[in-house]
Amino acid sequence: MTATATLLKHHTTAEAYGIVDPMLPQTAVIQRIKHETLDTATYSLAFTDPAVAERYRFLPGQFNMLYLPGIGEVAISISSDPAQPKVLLHTIREAGNVTGAIARLKKGDLIGLRGPYGSAWPVDKAENNDLIFVSGGIGLAPLRSAIYHVINHRERYKQVTILAGARSPADLLYPDEYDVWRKHGIDVDVTVDRADDSWRGHVGVVPMMFYRLRPDPRQTVVFSCGPEIMMRFVIYEALARRIPKRCIYLSLERNMKCAVGFCGHCQYGPFFLCKEGPVLSFNRVEPFFSVEEF
Ligand SMILES: Cc1cc2nc3c(=O)[nH]c(=O)nc-3n(C[C@H](O)[C@H](O)[C@H](O)COP(=O)(O)OP(=O)(O)OC[C@H]3O[C@@H](n4cnc5c(N)ncnc54)[C@H](O)[C@@H]3O)c2cc1C
Structure with a gap:
């Protein structure tokens, strides 16, 4: 069958x-x-x-x-x-x-x-703030639903920036949407680790793109999803600009089985990522996030 x-x-x-x-x-x-x-x-x-x-x-x-x-x-x-x-x-x-x-x-x-299942990007809490989305590779997928939400309620957010990275131009997700997002007053900055002959954009890892921004730490919220190594550097760059740990949100990934907090496969310190996560603020996960391969 x-x-x-x-x-x-x-x-x-x-x-x-x-x-x-x-x-x-x-x-x-x-x-x-x-x-x-x-x-x-x-x-x-x-x-x-x-x-x-x-x-x-x-x-x-x-x-x-x-x-x-x-x-x-x-x-x-x-x-x-x-x-x-x-x-x-x-x-x-x-x-x-x-x-x-x-x-x-x-x-x-x-x-x-x-x-x-799981927790959500705190789009309500982020209202009246500047918002920086930072993604690596497939990490743009869970952020896109929040990007759509922001577009639907654009007047509720101040400056919105998307920093998106991929290994190569061919690995970029949703490239045909970037100009649509720009039309909604969103800055979209894209970078690739390795360029090809056709590429005219930035080359380098995505946390590097923070150098282009002057965020106001009193009113900036960061949403990030991507490989953990990338998110480590995103956190570093955000903290260096005095963005509070509680305003840096990460979507974390662990192997999940039941998705309802029973089986424990996705345990991450005191959290079951399927229930309390996948989206958690850095101040809550910091002790575990700094441990390699936790
Ligand atoms: C909350 C959440 C959201 C996700 N969203 C997406 C998404 O939008 N798009 C997408 O493509 N993937 C997403 N993933 C990852 C996806 O669940 C895994 O790629 C998938 O479980 C792999 O299953 P598989 O049977 O194809 O591979 P398997 O045969 O099970 O595994 C292939 C390899 O990947 C490893 N692996 C499996 N699952 C994970 C995991 N969760 N984290 C790290 N390594 C893993 C295995 O150990 C093995 O080495 C998400 C994961 C989580 C937890």
Whole structure:
């Protein structure tokens, strides 16, 4: 039986969708696949049950568990606009077993989805402040939902800057959206570790881009997601500009299984990252963040 058929067998009745069970995946259909880079694509998913679609809401920075029967489940951030929860975008990089199987799916295939889980970017708390988004690689995916939120409520934020980095120009996520974001009064600065002949932009690691900014530490909030080594340098640069630790928010990643704080796979010091995280302020995680490979 194919993965799709197994899903249909177990998840076709409305009663099943009605069960309020955080461990029970609902069925979603892949409406569109947009290839972003060589190993990364964005999947537009919609619940097959209109009642589930009607109920579903998420906050920017939260994630879903995507499930393929017989293969497994993975935590994937929601990278779409929280004001439009009926179509969910997930940008997925092929990393191993489950993400590799997802990469072989086609438009019209079904996938299990449960969520949303986890903490969110504190977009309300950040109102009336300057906002700096800093991403590395696939880290732009969980930030994009907060970027959409800021665009929807642009008047609530002062200066907004996006610093986005990738290994090479071909690895940049969502390049066709940067000019749209700029039209909403957002500064978008992009850098790559290695240029190619076509590249006319910045070359270098993303924390280096802080040198272009003069943030006011009394009114600046930083949201960052990317490899931990990158976030270490982002923290260093932000602290050097006297941005308080409590105003630096990170999205942290650990292998997750249950996503509801039972199994302990994602324990990070006193936190279960699936529940208290993935978004946490630096002042809360500092003792653990400074430990290599914690
Ligand atoms: C909250 C959260 C949000 C995420 N959002 C996204 C997203 O938007 N897009 C995306 O592409 N990926 C995202 N990830 C990462 C994604 O969950 C992993 O890449 C995925 O679990 C790998 O599963 P797999 O079965 O394909 O690989 P596996 O076969 O399980 O593993 C491949 C390799 O990756 C390692 N690995 C697996 N999971 C993780 C992990 N979470 N952290 C570090 N190493 C890991 C394994 O140890 C192994 O070395 C997110 C993870 C978390 C925790």
